Amino acid sequence: MPENDDIMTTCSNPDCRVAETGKCVEGFEFSECPHYGKPLDIDDGDEDEEVSEEEEKPQSPNIRLPGADLLVPADASKLLRAGKVRVIAIIGPADSGKTSLIASLYDLFQEGPVSGTEYARSLTLHAFERTCHDARAASRRCEPDTGRTPRGEVRFFHLQLRGSVAGEGVALVLGDRAGEEYRSAADDPSIAAEFSEIKRADAISILVDGERLLDSGARHNVRSEIAMMLQAVVEEGAVQNGQRLSLVLTKDDLIQESPHGSRAETDFSNLLSEIQGLFGAVFSEIKLFRTAASPKTGNMHRGTGVPDLLAFWMEPACPAPTAPRAKPAHDRAFARLLPLDEENG
Template sequence: MSALVAAEMICSNPDCRVSVDKKCVEGLSFDQCQFFGKQPVDLGPAAAGDVAAPAAGIDLDLGVPLHALQASGVLRAARSRVIGIIGAYDCGKTSLLAGLYDLFQEGPIAGITFAGSSTLHGFENICHDSRVASKRGIAHSSRTSRGEVVFYHLDVQRDGEPDLISLLLADRSGEEYEDVADEMANGLSMFELRRADTVTVLVDGRRLCDPKTRHDVINSVAPIVQGLQESGAFERRPQLAVVLTKNDAVVGSDKADVAMADFDRLVETIKRRFGDRFSDIRKFVTTASPKGMAVKRGDGLQELLFYWLNAGAPEPVVPVRPASDRVFAALRPRED
């Protein structure tokens, strides 16, 4: 441990005791923990004689998507799976999140029961525009804004198992992932991928069927994965799910055979180039929010959910020894 690290053995996570036991409460190395090295928030001493008034009623969560520190609390509370979802702009990421949530509205999914969520309001917001109540002519999903990553939370329980499993689904703007293909450094702050049990790459089926955009889709996925790999996002060797979205557009297209062949070749390319960075790679075909009746809403999401829940424990990160003996060579970018 360098003298620099020893001098800054503090953490803004109130549950972390790094100054005492020299260990990260999340099990991460110090250069990967976004809270390490930051001053804890001082709430200040209570004024003398102040007595808190008894709370009237019950405090409820806001139900909005979680930020990193709140998601960290979910990880400590129950057996959890972190799912990183990578996709270019308008590839169907928000629809996938909404579609999975809507599947549980109909009851258990093949023995998996919805058991709670601290982000119900957030889920309802992204589902609204795809429902009749929105009075839209066709289903619509709002785009994710650029900025800080947020997490959608689902607790589920399998038949015959007493313990809950918490799913934390990371949501980040697609443009930010596209930026990684242009500049590897843009991936350094994507801590949700370094913590992910399963990384999910989305491939836009509608654009894959369009001769004008087909090559853009095929040639955009691998550079994003390459940039993230070079930034160290996959050091724990998570599972990788390569997901074709908007399959209703593929089924209804006269280019369906070509699109599926392109998708299969893309999956094989990813396996060949990046197979050693993942513990397992599988492909999925989904329709989260179809525009017509040719494909059932939520088709393929059940299989993807099973894969997320069955994620094995990723390998621990092996610290990379700096090539130089200078102290500055061991520094890493701070994750704000």
């Protein structure tokens, strides 16, 4: 090795470790090696070419896909401005069957038209699928189930429908609020002032839990809760002129199978008479429906009674009937004139 080998320990061959081993990796003498004493040759030309090629590729813009979860009130308001809409407020205590009712309607549209109305699209498909999952065989549950609505601000399901009463297209917007909040309004009516879905609703459906009507200890509480919840929303001004009310008996399959079914039917009829007597002048129409959205017995199909309820929801709101006011009788024609606001009122 030459005397200056201690400073000539570089090699242009990247595989050579002459600085560590003192030997040429290719077996040459130092004087014969074509790489010895030259700086390491790092060929990064390919990388530069790759980078330059990537830089030359056009950058595709990011696409933000719309969500498909429940709508917040602001999103629901956009639908109101976009076209024909039916807003439905579904009121009921916890476990009265509200979520099952909404899920069964979505499932019925999977099979075809419902009450002559066809499914067109939905902005809340993920929310519907999540709600329906535990009621399907794919969930591998022993019994069908639907989760509870969490407390908090009201959310909305959306179905765009067409055909029959929907015509060229109507957006069906279903309010989804926790049943515990509606029940709390029976104890504290001031809470009802925050129920924006009721104020804007074209129709209100209040659910009567058929399973609780069969319970000897709970049947009387059911009737009082329904009346108190309605009283709260009426007193707080949440109910608007022209809204229609449906009294919906849920879990009718259990009533039909129970030996106490006739008693529950009587209680439901009495409740309807009570509601008509208390609020007949408030709502333009009050109708009753019987449903079995998610039957636990084999005597009814899933969604029994839901098509009739959908037909009710799709009808437009109409002004509540008002009693004609007798005009005062006066001898003089001038005295029979009324102020403009009173005459048109």
